[in-house]
Amino acid sequence: MTSLDSVTSHPVAQQQGTEILLHAQHLSSTRANRLLFRDLELSIPASSVLYVAGPNGSGKSTLLRMLAGLYAPSSGTVSRFATDDNETWQRQTLFIGHKPAVKQALTALDNLQLQAQLDGAQIDDPWQLLETVGLLGLEDIPAQQLSAGQQRRIALTRLWYSRARLWILDEPFTALDQAGINLLQERFAEHCANGGALVLTSHQPLTWQPQQLQTLTLGGGHE
Numbered sequence: 077m078t079s080l081d082s083v084t085s086h087p088v089a090q091q092q093g094t095e096i097l098l099h100a101q102h103l104s105s106t107r108a109n110r111l112l113f114r115d116l117e118l119s120i121p122a123s124s125v126l127y128v129a130g131p132n133g134s135g136k137s138t139l140l141r142m143l144a145g146l147y148a149p150s151s152g153t154v155s156r157f158a159t160d161d162n163e164t165w166q167r168q169t170l171f172i173g174h175k176p177a178v179k180q181a182l183t184a185l186d187n188l189q190l191q192a193q194l195d196g197a198q199i200d201d202p203w204q205l206l207e208t209v210g211l212l213g214l215e216d217i218p219a220q221q222l223s224a225g226q227q228r229r230i231a232l233t234r235l236w237y238s239r240a241r242l243w244i245l246d247e248p249f250t251a252l253d254q255a256g257i258n259l260l261q262e263r264f265a266e267h268c269a270n271g272g273a274l275v276l277t278s279h280q281p282l283t284w285q286p287q288q289l290q291t292l293t294l295g296g297g298h299e
């Protein structure tokens with residue numbers, strides 16, 4: 077069983093007046109009769125990154141889904157953007173799960189356009205966006221004929237058109253090559269520089285040094 081002692085957090089030194097995009101208090105989760113974490117307190121200021129680490133099964137995805145409002149905590153509260161307004165919360169939050177939500181029968185271009193439509197976004201030049209993520213020339217191929225990393229790149233196009241300020245990303249680097257990881261980290265840096273914030277999990281260390289980084293290790297792992 078995971079105990080509170082096994083949760084380590086290195087909070088950002090918060091400056092007075094810093095905007096807090098998300099604040100969680102006394103957050104606990106028990107799944108399948110197993111305590112994953114308890115009494116967790118988190119604040120995510122604008123322009124910061126929360127990196128959630130820990131071994132398989134330690135509760136990283138569970139926590140991210142809670143922060144995204146997709147899964148109810150066993151106890152505790154999550155407040156977002158200092159408002160109870162659900163529409164604001166939905167508009168300002170982008171969650172991408174660890175499996176790329178890509179329609180296998182559709183091409184990269186069709187997937188991008190469908191996803192943008194679902195997100196309520198207007199993309200002026202989808203070919204430019206496909207080029208940015210390294211998929212130009214592959215736009216007419218059904219996703220099922222693309223590699224895992226190429227499918228991940230389709231899912232991640234959302235990060236180039238999203239206007240949400242808080243990105244919650246579960247293992248975004250999975251299946252990406254080093255060039256893809258670097259591209260993504262550049263995008264993260266840009267997002268934070270523009271006042272956005274990011275929560276992510278990964279089984280690999282960040283090779284980018286965010287200006288404001290908190291590390292939360294679940295399940296007794298080490299940083």
Ligand SMILES: Nc1ncnc2c1ncn2[C@@H]1O[C@H](COP(=O)(O)OP(=O)(O)OP(=O)(O)O)[C@@H](O)[C@H]1O
Nearest residue numbers: 107108110112130131132133134135136137138139
């Ligand atoms: N749908 C589910 N129903 C019941 N229990 C679940 C479910 N999904 C996950 N769990 C339990 O919650 C625990 C934490 O799972 P979670 O996916 O949050 O871990 P994780 O740290 O993200 O793991 P990984 O590194 O393997 O992705 C698991 O050990 C599992 O027992």
